[in-house]
Amino acid sequence: MSQAPQAKYRKDYQAPSHLITDIDLTFDLYDNDTIVTAVSKVIQNADSTKLELDGEGLELRSVKVNGEEWSHHEVKETSLLLAELPAEFELEIITKMDPEANTALEGLYKSGGAFCTQCEAEGFRRITYYLDRPDVLAKYTTKVIADKTAYPFLLSNGNRIAEGDAENGRHWVQWQDPHPKPAYLFALVAGNFDVLRDKYTTMSGRLVDLEIFVDKGNLDRAGHAMTSLINSMKWDEERFGLEYDLDIYMIVAVDFFNMGAMENKGLNIFNSKFVLANDQTATDRDYLGIEAVIGHEYFHNWTGNRVTCRDWFQLSLKEGLTVFRDQEFSSDLGSRADNRIDNVRIIRGPQFAEDSSPMSHPIRPDKVIEMNNFYTLTVYEKGSEVIRMYHTLLGEEGFQKGMKLYFERHDGTAATCEDFVCAMEDATGVDLTQFRLWYSQAGTPTLRVSSEYNADQKTYALTVEQFTEPTHDQAIKQALHIPFDIELYAQNGDVIPLVMNGESVHHVLDVKQDKQTFVFENVVERPVPSLLREFSAPVKLEYDYSDEELSFLMKHATNDFARWDASQMLLAKYIRQNVVNIQSGSEVKLSDELIDSFRGVLLDANLEPAFIAQVLSLPSINEITGWYKQVDIDAVDAVLNSITVSLSKALEDELSATYHSLRQAEYNIGHDAIGKRALRNRCLQFLAYTEKGNDLVIAQYDVANNMTDTIAAMTAANSAQLTCRETLMSDYSDKWKHDGLVMDKWFALQGSNPVEDALENVKATMSHEAFSLKNPNRTRSLIGSFLNTNPVRFHDKSGAGYQFAGEILRQLNDTNPQVASRMIDPLLKFRKYDEDRQALIRAELEKLKSMDNLAKDLFEKVTKALDE
Ligand code: B3K
Numbered sequence: 001m002s003q004a005p006q007a008k009y010r011k012d013y014q015a016p017s018h019l020i021t022d023i024d025l026t027f028d029l030y031d032n033d034t035i036v037t038a039v040s041k042v043i044q045n046a047d048s049t050k051l052e053l054d055g056e057g058l059e060l061r062s063v064k065v066n067g068e069e070w071s072h073h074e075v076k077e078t079s080l081l082l083a084e085l086p087a088e089f090e091l092e093i094i095t096k097m098d099p100e101a102n103t104a105l106e107g108l109y110k111s112g113g114a115f116c117t118q119c120e121a122e123g124f125r126r127i128t129y130y131l132d133r134p135d136v137l138a139k140y141t142t143k144v145i146a147d148k149t150a151y152p153f154l155l156s157n158g159n160r161i162a163e164g165d166a167e168n169g170r171h172w173v174q175w176q177d178p179h180p181k182p183a184y185l186f187a188l189v190a191g192n193f194d195v196l197r198d199k200y201t202t203m204s205g206r207l208v209d210l211e212i213f214v215d216k217g218n219l220d221r222a223g224h225a226m227t228s229l230i231n232s233m234k235w236d237e238e239r240f241g242l243e244y245d246l247d248i249y250m251i252v253a254v255d256f257f258n259m260g261a262m263e264n265k266g267l268n269i270f271n272s273k274f275v276l277a278n279d280q281t282a283t284d285r286d287y288l289g290i291e292a293v294i295g296h297e298y299f300h301n302w303t304g305n306r307v308t309c310r311d312w313f314q315l316s317l318k319e320g321l322t323v324f325r326d327q328e329f330s331s332d333l334g335s336r337a338d339n340r341i342d343n344v345r346i347i348r349g350p351q352f353a354e355d356s357s358p359m360s361h362p363i364r365p366d367k368v369i370e371m372n373n374f375y376t377l378t379v380y381e382k383g384s385e386v387i388r389m390y391h392t393l394l395g396e397e398g399f400q401k402g403m404k405l406y407f408e409r410h411d412g413t414a415a416t417c418e419d420f421v422c423a424m425e426d427a428t429g430v431d432l433t434q435f436r437l438w439y440s441q442a443g444t445p446t447l448r449v450s451s452e453y454n455a456d457q458k459t460y461a462l463t464v465e466q467f468t469e470p471t472h473d474q475a476i477k478q479a480l481h482i483p484f485d486i487e488l489y490a491q492n493g494d495v496i497p498l499v500m501n502g503e504s505v506h507h508v509l510d511v512k513q514d515k516q517t518f519v520f521e522n523v524v525e526r527p528v529p530s531l532l533r534e535f536s537a538p539v540k541l542e543y544d545y546s547d548e549e550l551s552f553l554m555k556h557a558t559n560d561f562a563r564w565d566a567s568q569m570l571l572a573k574y575i576r577q578n579v580v581n582i583q584s585g586s587e588v589k590l591s592d593e594l595i596d597s598f599r600g601v602l603l604d605a606n607l608e609p610a611f612i613a614q615v616l617s618l619p620s621i622n623e624i625t626g627w628y629k630q631v632d633i634d635a636v637d638a639v640l641n642s643i644t645v646s647l648s649k650a651l652e653d654e655l656s657a658t659y660h661s662l663r664q665a666e667y668n669i670g671h672d673a674i675g676k677r678a679l680r681n682r683c684l685q686f687l688a689y690t691e692k693g694n695d696l697v698i699a700q701y702d703v704a705n706n707m708t709d710t711i712a713a714m715t716a717a718n719s720a721q722l723t724c725r726e727t728l729m730s731d732y733s734d735k736w737k738h739d740g741l742v743m744d745k746w747f748a749l750q751g752s753n754p755v756e757d758a759l760e761n762v763k764a765t766m767s768h769e770a771f772s773l774k775n776p777n778r779t780r781s782l783i784g785s786f787l788n789t790n791p792v793r794f795h796d797k798s799g800a801g802y803q804f805a806g807e808i809l810r811q812l813n814d815t816n817p818q819v820a821s822r823m824i825d826p827l828l829k830f831r832k833y834d835e836d837r838q839a840l841i842r843a844e845l846e847k848l849k850s851m852d853n854l855a856k857d858l859f860e861k862v863t864k865a866l867d868e
């Protein structure tokens with residue numbers, strides 16, 4: 001590396017030296033020599049005659065100011081410096097770039113046969129020299145010129161204003177976006193597609209054209225995306241009063257894409273994984289994922305596009321808020337409890353893990369080397385939990401008042417997280433001074449709770465202590481404002497009204513101090529407390545529940561989430577205990593109490609099947625890893641396997657009865673049907689470990705009329721290592737080998753295959769005809785699942801798994817640093833493992849660090865991990 005990459009700090013924010021009000025772009029598209037002409041109207045915004053424009057990987061052809069060649073310019077490594085500029089001018093820049101060589105999939109690149117773009121966070125600078133920062137908002141006009149046969153569709157943001165034919169079989173289309181926007185929302189697509197069209201009438205009666213572009217032949221897989229889009233538009237009007245603001249909304253599905261999707265104004269570009277689905281190719285989870293991501297990108301139109309971010313440190317302003325909105329959307333359309341449980345699993349698993357890793361950062365980071373490294377679970381998912389806490393503290397009405405004021409104040413501008421807090425405060429009169437700490441403090445707070453019942457006084461005292469362990473980035477922590485939702489139950493299950501100082505109080509307590517005691521009156525018997533209901537804050541809860549109390553809560557808590565949470569706490573107790581048992585050479589034991597509680601849930605006809613399926617899902621090994629300073633991965637794995645086997649033995653009859661009773665002849669994706677399949681397939685995962693397992697799994701695979709059941713059978717065969725595994729895997733591969741997206745499920749199973757020679761198997765799978773390290777979906781499916789969902793094999797003490805990861809990372813560093821940077825995460829957490837493993841992982845990190853061309857993305861993570 002010529003020079004170590006430099007960090008940027010939030011505190012150094014400065015307004016731009018110039019504003020750009022309009023930009024007129026012309027793209028003459030060719031695979032290797034695309035010429036971009038950018039004509040901008042530029043106005044001085046500070047007392048400066050110099051302007052430094054961002055640019056990377058560009059070949060400068062010419063610079064003109066007010067029509068004259070401008071010699072006062074200097075091409076630097078990542079910028080173009082212009083000098084002696086007038087106060088206001090027209091700037092014309094012509095550059096050349098090579099889309100086909102762009103394997104990083106950032107800026108303008110080719111996906112399959114199509115041209116497409118990805119500009120967030122800082123990809124526009126790979127298209128032309130520009131002020132590539134989110135607080136510079138301009139009106140875009142874009143002309144796209146390309147070969148007419150190969151690229152019949154030429155798309156960009158806004159409305160189509162003109163089109164025509166050009167020389168040599170080429171044609172052009174010109175687009176104009178009336179809404180000023182930052183460069184990261186720019187998009188361009190050129191290709192040959194099938195188009196699914198529909199229309200939507202907004203609440204004020206405007207007609208919007210909806211168009212979904214998919215690869216030729218995939219039209220029968222676009223329907224669910226369209227339904228999801230229409231549902232999103234309707235939901236945002238009904239719940240948030242927000243209406244769409246252009247006459248056309250386009251979504252293009254591409255196969256080569258670094259993340260899920262991108263909210264470019266009027267022209268979303270999607271990873272095809274989040275568009276394409278039919279019964280034969282997609283699982284229920286895929287369908288729900290599509291609904292969530294289509295919703296998410298649509299909701300960005302207001303929270304992200306209409307009000308954007310002043311700088312990238314503010315990313316959670318749009319992402320946390322938009323994740324909250326998409327979670328609410330999914331919850332309103334489907335099961336609230338099921339969604340909440342899924343979201344909480346993510347926080348307690350990978351988000352808590354990130355908090356305690358070298359990459360730990362607050363939802364509003366203070367220091368960034370590569371912005372793409374901060375599209376994290378912390379910014380997104382914890383960011384959404386922070387928005388949810390406003391909602392819990394202010395209620396739906398107060399929250400919506402705050403949203404309204406936020407839009408009134410900031411529509412059409414670039415705002416900060418502080419602006420958002422102010423809007424919430426000013427709209428409701430609630431003081432959020434201490435609450436603001438959630439934006440600046442990293443790490444996971446712990447709430448340590450104890451209780452004391454006084455039978456004479458009839459009082460019940462809950463003492464709540466909060467503390468946050470130091471994180472890699474911050475040593476000193478302060479007390480946060482934590483909404484703490486509780487309920488107290490009498491022995492018969494009745495809810496005990498909460499009374500303090502003679503007055504009835506709300507069930508959400510305001511925890512604000514390091515240590516605080518809440519004394520409840522008129523409590524006539526010792527109650528069972530339900531704590532942190534709905535996971536009212538992203539914290540770890542410590543309370544010494546007995547097994548009886550947890551079983552009681554599994555039956556009597558008034559909401560599904562709390563009942564599920566009790567089941568998880570009960571399991572957690574046994575997992576911890578049994579890890580100790582295994583380490584000391586004794587056997588895994590479960591109590592009758594635990595087995596009876598799970599049997600009770602399985603047989604309870606009043607419970608939703610989806611909920612029962614959640615109760616029967618053990619915490620992931622990654623979540624469990626977070627419970628320990630150093631984890632014994634082999635012991636945890638052995639315990640999880642034994643618990644699965646024990647439960648399947650103890651509950652075999654009930655599991656089997658449930659499994660057979662839930663068969664559905666027809667496939668549909670209604671939420672009831674999804675819930676029933678979820679439970680049935682959960683039962684199958686247990687039954688796979690019984691004697692009948694192999695036959696049941698084969699039978700299900702053979703008769704399955706949908707991908708959910710097919711994959712469930714294969715997953716069961718994979719985890720229980722059934723003899724039928726090979727046959728099912730090769731049958732599937734024969735059928736789907738020409739479809740990378742469908743093969744991803746197969747690659748993921750290969751990655752997570754617990755077989756002893758898993759690594760050799762993964763390596764061999766890399767030469768499968770459907771695999772390519774150039775495609776991020778393929779890479780994530782095979783390599784990502786080996787690194788993240790096959791802990792025992794990946795962490796094999798020979799170190800072979802780490803060496804393999806290192807090799808792949810070095811390759812990806814050269815072709816696609818963003819994907820490399822996602823892949824490296826499990827290695828950053830090496831301190832979780834024993835000394836020998838630590839040394840082996842460190843060696844791989846050191847090797848990466850010594851690379852000459854180490855990308856900023858990996859540089860940032862590797863140095864953070866090693867320099868602690
Ligand atoms: N805003 C994009 C994410 C861009 C990631 C850039 N590395 C998708 C989303 O969150 O909706």
Ligand code: ZN
Binds near residue numbers: 296300318319322
């Ligand atoms: Zn987003």
